Amino acid sequence: MAHAAAEAPVQQLAEQLRETREPLRIVGSGSWLHGGGPWGAATPLATRALHGVVEYAPGDLVITVRAGTTLAELAAVAGEAGQMFALAPYGAPDATVGAAVATATPGPLSYGDYTMRDLVLGVQVVTGNGDITRAGGRVVKNVAGFDLVRLHTGAFGTLGVITEVSLRLHAVPMRDAVLVGTVRHATAGGIDDVLPRILAQRAPLPMLLRCTPHEAPELWARVSGNAARAAALEAQLESCGVADVHPVAPAVVQQTLHHTDHDSVMLRARTHRSDAMPFVLAAIDAFPQGTLLYDPAFGSLRVTIPFASATAIDRDIASWYRLAAARGAMHTISVVVDQGRTVTTPRLPLDESIKRAFDARDILNPLAPLVPSSLAHPEV
Structure with a gap:
C-alpha cells in the first residue's frame, strides 16, 4: 500500500x-x-x-x-x-x-x-x-x-x-577540508608562476584558481583522507606558490564558490590543458569585471560576469578567442553560456529525432527564439 x-x-x-x-x-x-x-x-x-x-x-x-x-x-x-x-x-x-x-x-x-x-x-x-x-x-x-x-x-x-x-x-573521509591560499607576487606575474605548478603536480588534489577584479588571485583546494594523506596534500598545495594557506568554513565555501547571482552572465569554457596560460590570461583581459574559476584537472574555466558589464558578450567571447590565439593558444576553446545566453542554438537532426521520440509535442521546457543582440534574462 x-x-x-x-x-x-x-x-x-x-x-x-x-x-x-x-x-x-x-x-x-x-x-x-x-x-x-x-x-x-x-x-x-x-x-x-x-x-x-x-x-x-x-x-x-x-x-x-x-x-x-x-x-x-x-x-x-x-x-x-x-x-x-x-x-x-x-x-x-x-x-x-x-x-x-x-x-x-x-x-x-x-x-x-x-x-x-x-x-x-x-x-x-x-x-x-x-x-x-x-x-x-x-x-x-x-x-x-x-x-x-x-x-x-x-x-x-x-x-x-x-x-x-x-x-x-x-x-566520508577521516579529514575533509577546503583550504585557500593567496597567489604570491600577484602584481608581478604570480599567475604565470602558479599555473605551470598546478598543471605539473599529479597529486589527487582538487584545485581551483580563483581570479576576481581588484583582488589577489587565490588557489582553493580540497584536502581529504587520513591524517598522513591530508598533510601530504596540504604540503603539495603550499608548494604551488601560495601563501597564508588556511581552512575555510563551509558557509564561506558555499557563498564564494557555489553561489551565482541571478543578475549575471555565466560562461563555461574548456580547452586543452597545454593552453592553460593563454586561455586563462586571455580570459582575464577579455572579462575584466568577471570572476574566474579555473580547474586544472579538467582544463575548464567558469566565468561569472555582472549583467551590467555583459552588454556585448558575443563580442567579448570573440575577443577572448583572438587574445588567446595571440598569446600562443594552439587548440580550440569550447564555450557554453550557462546563464544569459544570447541566441537559441538550433537543434541538430539527431536532436530533433530524439526530442520527437520522448516529447513529440515539444511541451517540456521549450526554447524561445531570441533577437541575437539581446541577453536572455527575464528580470531585465
Whole structure:
C-alpha cells in the first residue's frame, strides 16, 4: 500500500502530461531558473512535492531518492551513515536532486573529480508523451541496454520530468577540508608562476584558481583522507606558490564558490590543458569585471560576469578567442553560456529525432527564439 501511494503522484504526473496541450516549465526549488535557456513562456510544473528516500542500502553505497529531494536533505540522510554524495554542485543547498541531474551541474572541488554522470546510476522519468520509463538501475554494476541515464543527465528536462534518481555514494573521509591560499607576487606575474605548478603536480588534489577584479588571485583546494594523506596534500598545495594557506568554513565555501547571482552572465569554457596560460590570461583581459574559476584537472574555466558589464558578450567571447590565439593558444576553446545566453542554438537532426521520440509535442521546457543582440534574462 505504501508503494502504491508513493507511485500515485507519478501516475498523476503522467496523466497530466498526456492530457496537456500547453508548454510546461519544470521547476524544482526554483533556485536556478535562469540557467540553460533561453526558455520560452510556459506554465510552471512543480516537482518539489516528489521528495523523500525510496531505498537506501548503506552497505552498497547506493541511495534512491525522489527528484524533489534537496541536496541538503540528501547530505543529511547520507551523513547519518557516515557517507556523502561526492559532488556538491554549484548552486544553493536547497536545489533539488532532480534539477542537479537534469542540468548535469558540475561541482567545485568535487571529491575524486567526479562529475554528475559518474554518480547517477538510474533514473525514473515521465516523458513528454506521458510514458513512465526507467533507465539504469539501483546498483553500481548494471547493464541496462542503451545508456538513457546519460541522455537524461544534462538534458535540462527537455526529454522528460525526472521523478526518481539512484545515486552512488562514498564514505566520508577521516579529514575533509577546503583550504585557500593567496597567489604570491600577484602584481608581478604570480599567475604565470602558479599555473605551470598546478598543471605539473599529479597529486589527487582538487584545485581551483580563483581570479576576481581588484583582488589577489587565490588557489582553493580540497584536502581529504587520513591524517598522513591530508598533510601530504596540504604540503603539495603550499608548494604551488601560495601563501597564508588556511581552512575555510563551509558557509564561506558555499557563498564564494557555489553561489551565482541571478543578475549575471555565466560562461563555461574548456580547452586543452597545454593552453592553460593563454586561455586563462586571455580570459582575464577579455572579462575584466568577471570572476574566474579555473580547474586544472579538467582544463575548464567558469566565468561569472555582472549583467551590467555583459552588454556585448558575443563580442567579448570573440575577443577572448583572438587574445588567446595571440598569446600562443594552439587548440580550440569550447564555450557554453550557462546563464544569459544570447541566441537559441538550433537543434541538430539527431536532436530533433530524439526530442520527437520522448516529447513529440515539444511541451517540456521549450526554447524561445531570441533577437541575437539581446541577453536572455527575464528580470531585465
